Structure formats: C-alpha cells, structure tokens
Amino acid sequence: MNEQNLSLQEVLRGLQSRRAAWAAMPAPRRVALLRECLAQTRHVAQAWVDAACEARGLDPRGPLGGEEWLSGPYVLMRHLRLLAECGEGKYASLPARLLEGRTVAQVFPRTPIERMLWQGFRGEVVLAEGASPERGQAWHRIGGPGRLALVLGAGNITSIAACDALHMLFAENSVVLVKLNPLLDSLQPVFEQALAPLVREGFLAFCRGGAREAEELALDMAVEAVHLTGSRSTFQSLVWGPEAEAGSSGVPRLQVPITAELGCVTPVLVVPGTWTEADLAYQARHVASMVYHNSGFDCASAQVLLTDRTWPQRAAFLNCLRRELTSLPVRPAWYPGAVSRHAELAGQYPQAEFLGASSERGVPWTLVPDIPLEEGQPGLTREAFCGLLFEAPVQAGGVLPFLDHAVTAANQKVWGNLSCVLLVDPRTARQHARDLESAIYRLEYGCVGVNVWTGVAFGLPELPWGAAPGNTLADVRSGLGFVHNVHGFENVQKGVLRGPFRTFHTPPWFARHRNLPHLGQALCELEVAPDWPTAFRVLAETLRGGLPPGVPGGR
Template identity: 40%
Template sequence: MTTTSPATPHELSPGTRAPLDAALTRLRAGAAEWTALPAADRRDLLRRVRVAVADAADDWARIAAASKGLSARHPLAGEEWLAGPYAAIVALDAYADTLDALARGRSPLSGIRTGTAPGGRTVVHTSPLRFSDRILLSGYTTEVWLQPGITSHEARDAAGLGSRHPLRSTGVGLVLGAGNVTSIPFLDVLYELLAEGRVALLKVNPTQDALVPVFERAFAPLIEAGFTAVASGGGDVGAYLTRHPEVDHVHITGSETTFRAIVGSGADRLRVPITAELGGVSPIIVVPGRWSKADLRFQAEHVATMRLHNSGHNCIAGQVVLLSRDWDQREDFERELRRAFARTPKRPVWYPNAASRLEHVRAAYPDAEWFAGGTRAITAGGGEIESTEYFAPVLGVIDLPGTDSAFVDAAIDHANERLTGTLGANVLVDPVTLRELGEGFEASLARLRYGTVAVNAWTAFGFLTPTATWGAFPGGTVDDAPSGIGIVHNALLLDGVERTVVRGPFRPFPRSLTGGRFSVLPKPPWFVTSRTGRAVSEGFARFRIDGRIGPLVATLLRAFGA
C-alpha cells in the first residue's frame, strides 16, 4: 500500500469510480443475506471455495513465484506453495470444522484440550488437531493463551464470534491487502466474513496485481453470492475506498506509515473503525547452553530462515538476535550464522524500495558484513535496527549480559522495552537448559509482550496454523499501534485472545531422538537452506488438497534429501 493521503472522490476518474461504487452497492445488499445465512450453509459455501482454491493452486504458486523473480522450480519457490494455496486450504478446512460444530449446536472447542498458564490464563491447545498434522508438522504445536481471568467454560461459551451470534449485520468491510505474502489478503477476507460478520471488498496491493484473476477464481462462490468482491489499483483507489460511505470497517496489513495516512487527522480523520497488522522489529532470543556442532549449524540456519525467507520482506521476520556475551559458544554460533547467510541461495530483493533501504543500512552500519553479492547483511550492535522495521534482508546481533535465567530476564526486558512493535518473538533454547529453567521459563514467556511467541520455532508457524491467532499483543489503539490492532486467522473463533505460543523441536530427525521434543521431520521444508523445499512444500499442499497417501509418502521421502 502506498502512503498517499486520503483521496477525495473527484481525484478518481468516473470510469475508475463506477465499478468500485457498484461493487460496494452489491456488497451492501449482500450483507443482510450473509447475516441470515445459517452456519451449515456457510460451511457448505466454504467447501465450494475450497474446490475453487484447489483448481487455482498451480497458477497461484506459479504466478506468485514469478512476481518475486523465482522460477516455478526454484527451491525457494516452495515458500509460495506454503504461504499461498496451502495456507488457504488449511484455513478453509479449519473454518469449515468450526462452522460444522456450530451447525450441530456445539462449541468449536468441543473435544479440544484446555489448560492453564501463569497469571491466571486459560490455554487452548489449538494444534495439532488432525492426525495428518501430527505427521506433516511433527513436533510442532500451538496454543492460544486467553486474557487473564477468562475461564475455559467462558471460552467454550464465547467461541464462534460473528458466526455463532449473527444477530445483526455489521455491514461492509474493506480489506487493504498485503503486498508481500499472497495468502494474507485471502485469509483477511475470511476473517471479516466469519469472525466479524462482514461482507468484504478486497483491494489488492499493486505488487500482487498479477494474482487478481487467481483471487477472483478462488473467491468465485463468494463473489457470485454477493459476499465478496475484488478490486485493484494504487494508493488513490485505496484512499477513495477508505472514505467511501458504503464502507463500515477497514482492515489493513501494511506499514505503520500507511496506517497513519489512512487514519488521518482532524477533519480528515477516518470515520469508521480500523484493525491492522503492521509488523515490527521481532527479536530472536538465543538462550545460552551447551550446543553440539550440529545444533549450532541447524539453529543458525533456523535464524537465517527467519530473516531471509521471502527475501526478508516479511512483517513476520526476525530482525534482531539477542545473544549472551557470556556464552562461551557465542563466537561459534555467530560463525555458523554467517555461513548460513552465505550459503542460502541468492534471490532478488524484490519488494518496492527495499534496495534503497539496503543502501541506507550501508550508511548507518558501515561495519556490517554483506553476503550474496551485497544483497543481505548482518550488523553488530543496537541503534536504528531496534526501532525501524527494515522489511529487507538485514539481521542485527546485539550482545547482552548473563546466562541462564539472568540472561532470559535481560533479553525479555530488552525486547519489551527497546524493540519497536509487539507482533512476534522467537526463543531458541536447548532441552537441557529448558529443563533447568523449569517453571520459571513459562513465567518468562508470560512477560513477553508479543502477540505470538515461538519456542524453538519461528513465529511464521503460528501465522500458518489457522487455529492459532495472528496479530499484535493486545492494547493497540488508533493513536498508538506500533504493530496494529486486533487479530486474524483464529479459525476456532476464540474471544478474549492474548497471544499464541508455538513450540517446536530443538533438533530435527534423527537427532530429535537424543532429547527434547521428538520430530520425524528432518530439515523443515520452509528452511531457506533446504534443497528440496519446493518439492516438499508443494507435496504438503497437494496432500492437503486431495488427501492422497501415495504422493505424500514420496514427499516425505524427498524431505530426507534436504
């Protein structure tokens, strides 16, 4: 989304305004019909959307890869399968399960385990819920922590949101789509419909204009019913739509600068509510312990993935590594991190203005170490990298004092107080150290003020899991929202959410047999160093589409060639 000031109607030509006005008029008529649609009919409609997504999946992944300068068979093109069709399919399945429960008069949480977390929090164990996920995503789990004081009984009673209590129409929502990850606009539209009870107009970001026909195919059942529409255009179109009298709510995934331009001020202040996901500077807290050489290499590749996935153009990216200066393996880890940055396949830095941000980093951090022909960097020390989301392949490393719980406390304080944003935080800790930290580690997690916290995983896993939630830590307002307001995904339609916690294996198979969380996965296919990432990611997506076991077995065998 470009950062233009809100446009007045005469700034768009009649030929541009007319189809936008017509789409909103049709959506207004469809809003009441959507509200009256029973849960069973919504479920059946989503199943038709699923068929449409499956039909468009090949084109979706191919066009998305090409838009980022990758061939369809490039190892990193697997990102576009996982973050596109796969994410859409698993979300549709999860929402359909929720609607099916509601149609049968049950809570979406029926049969789902709950527990407790420090501070009087109820925990909902949100994945894995299917046997297939226990295999495909072996060793990874998600849990949603509710705000303190909400009981499990209250959570079960409230689950369903706008699909459980559609008492009145909440009107027409405008979704200003993200420009970096192709499933984000699709998933945001689903959340408007199912959680908020609003029909939705999706305004696609110009970086994804080539995918407009794909989105129209994927949403065809919703478009035909008058519940969704898709539009394209630049910042002038987005600005026109945010001020349109037929729009009752705005949701944006983008930068805080764009958010501020939309909200406006004074007489030009946005008149309708807005929710947003705005990114931030995400920490990667590396807890000192005794790591093997294989551990050092694997976790360095893990960190490189957090930064270099999608060429660093992710709000979900880890940007600052917090290391202990007292860790006797700190230099070994940093050496492996540099090697991981060097051996990750080179790729275009494709997002608008990213090249100029890299030039800015050269000036701000003259001692930075550059890799891949000067297209990615590692910096040392704090400063601007703690307060500015670069949205580019630049990783900062900051030393802090202490070991054990003293380091954990120092790192959490630094993340909470020095880094901009509250979207996601990552923590890497070996099984022995985790056991030694004991219950105090869970209390430390509770102190991290982030909407998603990942332990021995990347927060992207929470983004990709539809029954998890994604968004800033609660408390953002229109006047102070460094990472946004509200949440999305949340296919169980939980109310009163505080955060999602992701947990993963410290070691891949077969080293996962030596301690910690067991996993049958070797190197995960989303690692940027995976040689079979494209084939395995595509295989995962195709299995979720058609459920065929034979091709899945072949896919899992390919995974061991990573």
C-alpha cells in the first residue's frame, strides 16, 4: 500500500471515529457551525474565484469571472445560510396547494427582499401523488451510530462537491470524505478553509486522486454510502465494474447505498405563439446563454430545441439564435474531451452550422437544425458537453398538439431526466393554462424551468436537484436521488422554477452581462447580511448589468 493510500486510510479512520459525535450533535451546535462556515466562505471567496479562473484560463475581473462568483462561492453561501435558518426553525411553515392529487409547496421567494429582487419568479417543490407534505428533518434526529459517506465531486462547477457534502452531512446525517475531481485539485485549500469549522472538528475531509482512488475509496469497508456527480460511464464502472456494459443487471459490486447526478441531454421546449421582435431577440439570447455558460460544460446546458415545424415564427427565431451565437466570443474548451466530442457529434450532421470564430483554445458555437426526432439520434442521446445545440422540430400544428408531442418526445426520445426548460409567452400561457400545467407535471424530469434556465434552479438550494424518481442501478439515466432540498421534503417528484417571459434588466445568467463580477460579490454579501441596504446594493449592481435585447437601449 503506497503512502497516499496509507494517508487516506488514516483519514477514513479519523472520520469513522467522529460518526457518533456528529449523529448526537444537537441542532443549535450544527447551526453555529454553519454560521461559522458562512463567515469563512465569505473570507475566502475572492481566493476561490481567482483559483477557479486560473485553472480555466479566465480573467477573474472580467465578465467570465462573474460566472465563477455566482456558480462558486455564492451557491455554497446560500446553502449555508438557508440550512442554518432551517435549523433555527425559520421556515417551519411553507405555503402549499393541491394540484391533481399532488402537494405543491412554494419555497421561493420567501422574504420581502427576495420578492423584490426576484419579481415574477416562483420556485415550487412537487411531491409524489398522494404524498403528505411532511418534511423530513434528518439533521434534527439526534442519536444513532452515524455513518461515513464518500462524495465523488464533479469537475465542472466548483460549488458542487462542497454542496453535496453539506447534503450528506445535514440531510443524511453522515460524516463525509470528499474526493475532488482532478480538475479542481488546486481549490482543495480553498474548500478546506471555507468549511474549516467542519474540517477542524473531524466531520469533513477532502482528498485528491483519480479514477483508481475513487474506486478504492468507494469499495473500502469503512465507506457506508456514496454520492457521485459525474458521467454514466463513471457510475457504470463504479457500480458494476470497469468491464461492465450499460444496463448491467445482477449483483453490483458496490454494496452500499449510492446516489448520483449523471447529466442530461437537456431539452428546451419552445411553445408556439405570437412573439414580437423583442420576444424573439430576448429568447434567442436566453437560449444562447444556456449554451454559452461555462463554455457549455454544464449538466443543464441546452442541447435540444424542440420546436413546432409549422410555427410561422420558427425560421425567425432560429435566425435570431444564429445571430446571437455568432456574436458570442469563443470560450476556452478546458474540459477534457470537449474538442473530440464536438468533432465527432457535429461530424455526423452535414447541416451543422459553425457560428462565430474558432480558436486553438476553443470550439465554435454550433447549431444543427432540423434533425430527425427519432430514437437513437446522436444529438438526442449523447450529452455533448461542448457548446452544440440541436433543433428537432415536432410536426404539431398548434399549442395543444405541440405540448402533447413535445412532452412525449422529451420523455421518450431524449436521453436523461435531470432537467428541461419550457418557453411560453404570457398570452399563450393564459389561453392554455390548464394544458400547460398538465404538461409541466407530465414532463418526467427532476427539475422543470418555465421561462427560466434550470441552471438557475441549481443555484437555489430550496429546490431539489436530481433526476426524476424511478431510475434504477441497471437503468440509471440521469442518476438516483435528490440533493439540495434544504427544507427536507420527502417523496419529492420534481422542482419547478417559473420566471417571467421577459425581464426589464439583463439577468445574471445571460451572456453579455456588463457587471457580473460586482453583482456576484454583492449577492455573496447578501447571504451574509440579508438586509435592505445590501439588497439595494444588489439591485443597483443588477441594473448596471445593462438592458436585455428587445428593450429600447438594450443590446
């Protein structure tokens, strides 16, 4: 056994010895640790962003540095604050309604400040049919032996591993070892400082390593649960063995509970309606931003546009989208395999349109229009993870046929069931309200965004994040179980985040935001000090981001 393995064994033994202490820790002490971690994360936030940008070849003071503020320290800080407030009993009562036998709980926005900053947005947790709105409070359950969980972190979004660790600690009552993805090795000191109170007391540890170390740790007798954020192939190898084929059955070699988030070919359903020129421009920027964010290395990146072939404005919308993608600068293709995946997938479609300039550091944004909506199509069944967008038109002929055919296609012909987006203009939404609600709940996805990218839902830990229930070890699709869900709802079916069709300012997840680093810093401050002076600072930084397309003066 080499020196690193000996060291990891010592870490595992140390965590084992703290299981009972964590399980017995009362809620007030856990809240105090969360508050300490929040202060620590604020202290290291700039170092976190600097390290992430250096690893990806970005300017931390430029617009793309703002992305790292929002998807890194901000997401973790929001988790920490909300977990602490839940532990203090602040959200003991949440509004809920019954819809077709399901309980739907509204979890966002909850405060006057949030309602001001998120006008027109609403986040809901949908429970399984017949389930009661009881909320599990696993981290309030004192006693028991506790357990040791292994978190195998993702390499694309820097907050994922830390937030997954919080979930295992507070929702699953486990002490945690986090094995970082090698792409984030340089951030290990930052994570250890941000969560130093938990690390110091022996409830949390971080380590480095590749696939071999991940396998050895997962199969170690000390590990009693595993959570993975990664790819299907990694999951398959871990559970069934490196030689196993997809869809294996029989006895898995991994004999402990495993949860996982494994990505998705994310569909965007464009409901036909009568859109103005401003609507077309705004939603084209919206969709392009779903591709542009993080160079396309997101499990929620838009990959398939489901349109109505007979929609009179289909061509106009695609032309607006082409202009948007052409105008966006190429970003570094820093995630392993991006260039080869892009070449392989785009090469299978002669109609692929390479938009904008390419460079040695990146691949061009690529639109592939009019692909057949057939099972087995590579654009529908392989996660691109590299800035490729496919359009698959549905032969519908109206709103109701489109909703019926597009929902069926998304459920049956597009791989994965993590998240999807539905774009619908207000007039069409009013005219077809009942059918629209039915479509939202028929979509077999763990998260549905209505007029808002589901990457935003990922950053709101009030909502659950994970694949739709029903997947199995043998047919895992986008994964097993939910994380986030800070309110502790049980029997979760999905999260739904609704937003306005258009906003009066440029949303922070849109490309070309003019003030993203300053807005990201202000939002982090709001998590530490959720008061009105800080909220007005956030509002001011938001307005400095510029006007969206379709608004006079917008760009």
